[in-house]
Amino acid sequence: MKIYLIILSLLLCEVIANFENECSNKVLTLINTGKIGYKCSDQLKILCQRHDILFTLWDASSKLIRTGLTAASNYDLGNFDLCMTIDTRINDTKILGKFCPNQWSTLIDEKKLEDFIALLEFSPHSALSTEDGIRKTNKETTSDDSKNITLLGSVCIPDSCSAEEFNAIFRPYLYPVTPVDKVDCVTKYTRRDFTVSDWIIAFALGLVVLIILCCTVVDIFYYYKKEDKINELIVGCSAFSNGRKLFSVNTDKINQIQCMNGLRFLSILWIIAYHTFLTVNFKPLMNQKDFFNWQKQLYSQYILSGYIAVDTFFFLSGFLLTYGYLKQVENKSILQQISGIPSMYLYRYLRLTPALGAMYLVSISFLRLIGNGPLWFHYYDVNQIPCTQNWWRFFLYIQNYYSGEMCYVQTWYLSADMQMFVFSPLVLILIAKYLKKEKKYLIWILICLVLIFVLITVIVPYSSNDFVDNYDTHSRVRKRIKINKVMNIILWIVSLAAMTFVLYCNYYVTEYNHTKLDYTLYSGLYRPIWCTCIFWIVFSCYYGYGGFVNWFLSNSLFQIGGKLSYCMYVLHAMILLISFGSVRSNSYFGDYEMIIVLLGYVNITIILSIFWTLLFEAPMLMLNKKIAGFIGSNRTR
Structure with a gap:
């Protein structure tokens, strides 16, 4: 577990150091070339100044190196709930966390992963700071009996951006990743509205519940008064009578x-x-x-x-x-x-x-x-x-x-x-x-x-x-x-x-x-x-x-x-x-x-x-x- 904590800490330092001095210039350059939408660019400019929000976005996203890669499922869902906590307004710009599951994939040779872990054990800072670490092992010749580990990862990004737009500015992965067929991204408000059809269905089912409830009340009233003169339809729709039959x-x-x-x-x-x-x-x-x-x-x-x-x-x-x-x-x-x-x-x-x-x-x-x-x-x-x-x-x-x-x-x-x-x-x-x-x-x-x-x-x-x-x-x-x-x-x-x-x-x-x-x-x-x-x-x-x-x-x-x-x-x-x-x-x-x-x-x-x-x-x-x-x-x- 110690080695993974070291990896996590160094990756965090590396990610923050990569964009701290160049972030604003990159955003402006890409805006001018038309590669990033207007709303997304506003949010990215704010993120360049608000490293705490950017850190939360990264922290909620999947990591390449995680426990049990050789035994676990090949996809990682990050931290969905942490991503949903991002809900803030800065300078009239609202930023929501948007979670995009299974957005990228990468192929890691199991033998190369072992070499990379060994390299980290002896010189973790050197392995990560120059991007030579795990990439260097990728240049080695793959043996015939090597096994590949396919990984799928999820990302947490600002709600106005796509995964491609966000990754064009912030590339948190030292190992190369490629986009895959995407599952739709979601925010805390995605498809939470009540539609007209929902209201119609709610009314219909509510009417059934109301009828059953009324019949039940009437049935209970006559039952405790010990009167038998009650309509058969009321008894048939009564949860009281039907419940007695159910548990009899x-x-x-x-x-x-x-x-x-x-x-x-x-x-x-x-x-x-x-x-x-x-x-x-x-x-x-x-x-x-x-x-x-x-x-x-x-x-x-x-x-x-x-x-x-x-x-x-x-x-x-x-x-x-x-x-x-x-x-x-x-x-x-x-x-x-x-x-x-x-x-x-x-x-x-x-x-x-x-x-x-x-x-x-x-x-x-x-x-x-x-x-x-x-x-x-x-x-x-x-x-x-x-x-x-x-x-x-x-x-x-x-x-x-x-x-x-x-x-x-x-x-x-x-x-x-x-x-x-x-x-x-x-x-x-x-x-x-x-x-x-x-x-x-x-x-x-x-x-x-x-x-x-x-x-x-x-x-x-x-x-x-x-x-x-x-x-x-x-x-x-x-x-x-x-x-x-x-x-x-x-x-x-x-x-x-x-x-x-x-x-x-x-x-x-x-x-x-x-x-x-x-x-x-x-x-x-x-x-x-x-x-x-x-x-x-x-x-x-x-x-x-x-x-x-x-x-x-x-x-x-x-x-x-x-x-x-x-x-x-x-x-x-x-x-x-x-x-x-x-x-x-x-x-x-x-x-x-x-x-x-x-x-x-x-x-x-x-x-x-x-x-x-x-x-x-x-x-x-x-x-x-x-x-x-x-x-x-x-x-x-």
């Missing part, structure tokens, strides 16, 4: 499959954990090599296989859809079932969209005011530009087949789920018609459907060199076959072994020299294998053969978590975006540290999901029931 526990084991609550809640936790660890890629790490090594370890699959949990949701959604549909249309003719399809679609759309739409509105408006940091608006725009440009694909649930960027990538699942729901009547009506009479033929038809979609998933990617689609719908269309409960123990062993195989087979196909056939076979088969195992868990738990697994998954706390799972899925990516978009400095990666971070994300997601459920999801459930009752639909979950 249903012990009905006949009409409900209790273990599904545990599967649903544990799956959403697994998905959040998977996405939390993925966000490490967006953060600068002091031990980035450790993260890369962790990804290559077999044991890391406990997190990196979290994407499989989405297929658990697909299974649960399809299972409950079929179960609910068959109960409702038991005595209905095919014509009656067909006539109820439009209202069935309407119910489903109104069931999913309010909570999702509220998240969308918050994301394109207030979210930019919540986060802050050197890369905040960069990450914000990467996510929000597809939302504003492709909003109609987002609300029509078709963006998973669109080749461009998606609005909140995790919502591809909702698109795929909605698409399967749209086509589900083709199979559901067939099942309802032949379930009682032709079970044998029906089972064979469903088996053929499964095989068809498996073959599509294997053949299409294998026959095409450039086919990549991680968000398709067709590879996730599955149906299940009833299994004899007599083979309980054997099937439990087989199911657990198959699930373990699915989790860790991914390690083989990603880390070893697998063939294209290996990858396509795994991609086509792991989903039906996984869903078949999930089916066995549900089937055995429902019929009393689950033992400890059924006891655990049917825990009453999971009922509450299961009710929150949809809003948790919708909201968790926005919470993660606020976190990694607001990053300011290097962090440390480790299992323990990431679990602590994960627990924080989960708790915040649960708390926000409770409010989201009471405001946008629960009231819509009641309204949906009213609509379904009015038009007589075959409503399903």
